Amino acid sequence: GLLDARFEVREGEGVITLRGERPLAEGTRLLLGRVTPCVGRELELGMLRALVLESVEESTAQAALVTAPPGVGKSRLAQEFLQEIRGQGAGVSVWAVRGDALRAGSPLGMLGQALRSACGIHEGEPVEVRRRKLSAEIEARVPPGHRRRVEEFLGEIVGAAFPDEDSLPLRAARRDAQRMADQVRAAFLDYLAAIVAGGPLIVVLEDLHWGDRPTVSLLDAALRDLSDRPLFVLALARPEVRELFPRLWEGRRLHELRLNELSRRAGERLARHVLGERADADAIARIVRLSEGNAFYLEELIRWTAEGRGPDVPGTVVAMVESRLGALDDEARRLLRAASVFGDVCWAGGVAALVGGEARRSHVTAGLDALVALEILVRRRESRFPAEEELSFRHALLREGAYAMLTEGDRVLGHRLAGEWLERAGEPDPVVLAEHLQRGRALDQAACHYLRAGRQSCDRGDFASALARAQRGVDCGVHGETLGNLMALRAMAHCWRSEFDAAQQASAAALPLTGRGSRWACIALFHRAWASLVLDAEDDFMETADRFVQFQPDAEAGREYMLWAPLAASLLQTYGRRELCKALLDRADALAAALPALDLDLRGALAIGRSDYVRAFERDPWRQLQLTRQAVEAFQAIEDLRNQITALNRLGQAEAELGDPEAGEATLRRAVALAQRIAIPFAQRQSALHLAALLSRGSDPSKWGEASDMARSLLGAAGVSVGYRGWAHGICAEVLLQRGSYEDAVRQAREADALCARIPLRRLWVTALLVRGLIQLGDRDEAARVASRIEPGLACLGGGGYVEIDARVALAEAYWTGGRQDEARAALDEAIRGIAARVEAIPDAAWRARYTACVPEIARARRLASAWA
Structure with a gap:
């Protein structure tokens, strides 16, 4: 309304209350008052x-x-x-x-x-x-x-x-x-x-x-x-x-x-407004021309002209700033130099700390008031520190000019004192403290603040900033444990950016320096194992993984270890490392058992790690279901959205593999919706692939297209891991087999096979798809050749796991079509025994019936057993 622009107005219950005149907008810049x-x-x-x-x-x-x-x-x-x-x-x-x-x-x-x-x-x-x-x-x-x-x-x-x-x-x-x-x-x-x-x-x-x-x-x-x-x-x-x-x-x-430079006409309007209608037109035209459209420079030229300082004006913005500040008295320049150390914003108490301490506080306050009157500083309405008046430079160029007047010695001392004052004042930002202390050559303290800032960035998913903070910490020239911790931070950030060569190098540098049993030693070990695994550095991986299993965390690192251990176990099972995976989970469980109470986040993480192990290596889908339910309940109780998605993906997978694909689909659609809500690319891809895999195996043709679309969408995205690309090609192959497009199915399965060469469990699943496609094309010899790797692959994994039945049935079919009936029956008998072991582990009669009736590979095994009898 008419009053709102000038006065503070509050409306309520039909009454308008005039609360007073508004102050000038914060930071309003006056020119000659x-x-x-x-x-x-x-x-x-x-x-x-x-x-x-x-x-x-x-x-x-x-x-x-x-x-x-x-x-x-x-x-x-x-x-x-x-x-x-x-x-x-x-x-x-x-x-x-x-x-x-x-x-x-x-x-x-x-x-x-x-x-x-x-x-x-x-x-x-x-x-x-x-x-x-x-x-x-x-x-x-x-x-x-x-x-x-x-x-x-x-x-x-x-x-x-x-x-x-x-x-x-x-x-x-x-x-x-x-x-x-x-x-x-x-x-x-x-x-x-x-x-x-x-x-x-x-x-x-x-x-x-x-x-x-x-x-x-x-x-x-x-x-x-x-x-x-x-x-x-x-x-x-x-x-x-x-x-x-x-x-x-x-x-x-x-x-x-x-934003373009000010036009000539606009510059003349501003100059005329400040200098008055009687100002010399040629003088106005000259300063407008000299400003070249730079509004700040034009304002300073107007000030110069109004003060009658002669025709020899400074020819650049920088020179004008130097001239303006040079005209001040010594004490004003000293205060400005101190203020500039803090940046664009300063506080009276901080400036006093740099020029003599609290004893000079009143003198400093009076000097800052004078600088406000001279339109060099601007008083701010609110302060970061309530007990301190906050001011800012009228323009960044004025601050830069004041800072340039500092000697090197004064800069070093000023930044150290500023960092110490800010820490006492309650500055919560480790980046600010680190910057001041580094410039003040308090390098050990600065590096510790950079480490804290880098971990904050990493935890928020800003890995580029984490690497920058780590580098700034290293640049402080620190040695020993602090350097080791910074290198461990680097390793973590590089891994999550899929820069595994750099992660391996950083973790190798960190491990000899980090404290024995410390949280940073734990982080360095985990990320070295991860990088070595992806890079196929077998010796490094085995040595690091064994050290991680044997790691003795100190009091501070215990939780860190128990949270990283299930993730490490999931990595190990993905790559078929059964013994190491079990040892790591047993170690984490032992540490958890020693705690007086197990927090829900640890309970959920350990349940996911163990469920992944059971799914990969054992014949117990019922236990897999119970563990994933525990994980979902734990993460829901603490409203952990990211881990809820991971747990829901595992639960939906377990429900479908135990014979309830409808429940599994509903669970996975919840996971997909939640992943869309939190908008984290990895979570979105993980959920989409789990849902697509379930739909591709179902009997509803209307959902095959959705599965294929989700998989192809992922294949068209940037930054997708090799393992996920292989999974997506496998899903496409599954859909094409369902539709009877066998040549295209084989082509997709071969793409998946190449990408999953180092992921044993997934490669066995892809192998089964490829064998089925080759059999449909009538290529018996090639089907037999591909199927020949199934038995050794299962043996390396301990013979169990989610892929066992599908793989053994495919092997049996390959033998049968190749005329090797006895071997086919033997392979099928082994699959039937695997089914029986799983059924026996299910205590619930309804779930047992569902499992035997609704799982596709079990139905296929029973059809073959009946046909071959």
Whole structure:
């Protein structure tokens, strides 16, 4: 309304309350004491207005990226845009945050800033106060059934951590940072959904080139999941943002604007507004020409002219900044140099710590006030640390100019003192602390903070940033255990990026240095084993896997080991390493048995590891079903979405293999839906392949096409592992066999066979498909040749496992068609004995009947037994 742009207005119960005049927009830049108009940006503002209007009226999530070099006017455009949006009145939520050079890349740094602002939370406030503010915000926004979960996990971002004694999900997430990242993601998206359900949300990210990947990723998820909601994200950045985030919001409704230099006419309007109508036209034309459209340089030229400093103006932006700062007195320059150490933002207490301590606090405050009056610093409405006044440089170029005046010795001392002050003030971001301490040559401390920052990045799935943090830590020149820990971090990040050569090298460097029995030694061992396995480095793998089985974790590493062990066991079973797999699971079970109580996350992880072993090597599908049920129940109880997907995939597989494909399909469709919700590519691929494999084996032709489509979609995707590609080709072969397209089926099976050459269990399944296809084509000799590897393959695996019946039936069919009836009957008899052993292990009569009647390979075995009798 008429009042909203100038006054704080609150509406409620039909009453409008005038609460006072609004302050100038934060960061409003005065020029010679005057608020200046925004000139020359009518086109860009008009485009942003139109995009916001479309987002609101059409209820669509959209984003805009504005890029320009420093000084052209991005901040002023953002300021004008925000003033317009806030002037629209009630009903629109606005988040506006700014990146900081010294916090660049800090996980969720920008998003945490936005959420704290939305809740009115300040750094340094007692945690009880923060919790109250967060709870009030969540209660006002989020439906009752989700409030506790959302506030608990958003509390982890905003520094308002809640107790976890009565919260299984929170307690479990704090023990597994990847699980925490998933929960934070879900909570953030639920919170955002609640906001946009009540009205539009505008998010403004200034200086995104100093932003972080997790913030960009979560906003990408919001733009995707809330695509039909009134959400608008405006990012402003220097052009190099495209190098930092090359796929920024790719596939979303993203509009890009390049902010051009100010036009001559716009520059003249600004100069005339500030200098007055009587100003000399030639002088105005000259400074506009010299500015070359750089808005910041033009403002400084206007200031120069107004102060009557003569015709010999500095010829560049940098020279102008140097001249401006050089005109200050010694004490003002000293304060600016100290302020510049902190980055674009500083605090009075921090500046005092660098120039003499608390004894000079009042003197420092007066000096900073003078710099605000001189329009070099800007006082900010809110402070990261509530007990400290926060200020920012009027422009990044002024900060860079002040920083350039520091001697090397002063820079080193200043950064060390700044890092120590920030740590005392409660700075939670390890990246900020590490940057200051490294520049301050407190290298051992810096490396430890880089290690912590790298682990945070790794746990949030930002492996590129994790590698960058690890490298920064190594660059500190540390030795011994700290270096070993950093190399273990590297190994972990490289593995999850499928860079196994680099992972093997990093883990080899880490292992001699990490502490005996430490969590980082555990991490290095696991990832060395994984890399060696994938690279087919047999000797390295056997030595490392044996060390992992024998590993004696210290008190801190015990949980880490028990969580990695089931994943290691799953890797071992995939590659057919039965003895090592069993030894590892027995070792993890022994450690778990020594605990007074087993937490649900460990219970679920161990159940999955053991179920994988039973499925791969034993004749007990009933136990497989019970273990997967235990895993699902455990992960559901702690609301662990990622591991729920893994457990549901195993459960759906177990239900189908025990004779209930309808229940298995329903379970796997739940897994697929959950994977789509959390939008993690690996989880999506895993769930899709499990469902496709089930549908391809079914008797419903209408679902074969769905199975084939899912498999082919995965084959067309980038970054899919060799094992998954082989599985997808096998699914395609299964569908083609069902349809009677035998030549195409054999071709797909051969593709799968080549890709699964080093994955014994899957290769036996593919071998059975290939044999069946060759028999249908009448190629008896080739079918017999391929089938000849089935018996040795089963023997190497101990003779059991999920693939045994299918493989033995295929072997029997190959013998029979080749005229080797006695061998065919012997192979079939072995398959029948395998079926009987599995039936005997099922205590439930209904499940026994279902198993013998509804499993395709069992039905095929019985048909052959009847025919050959």
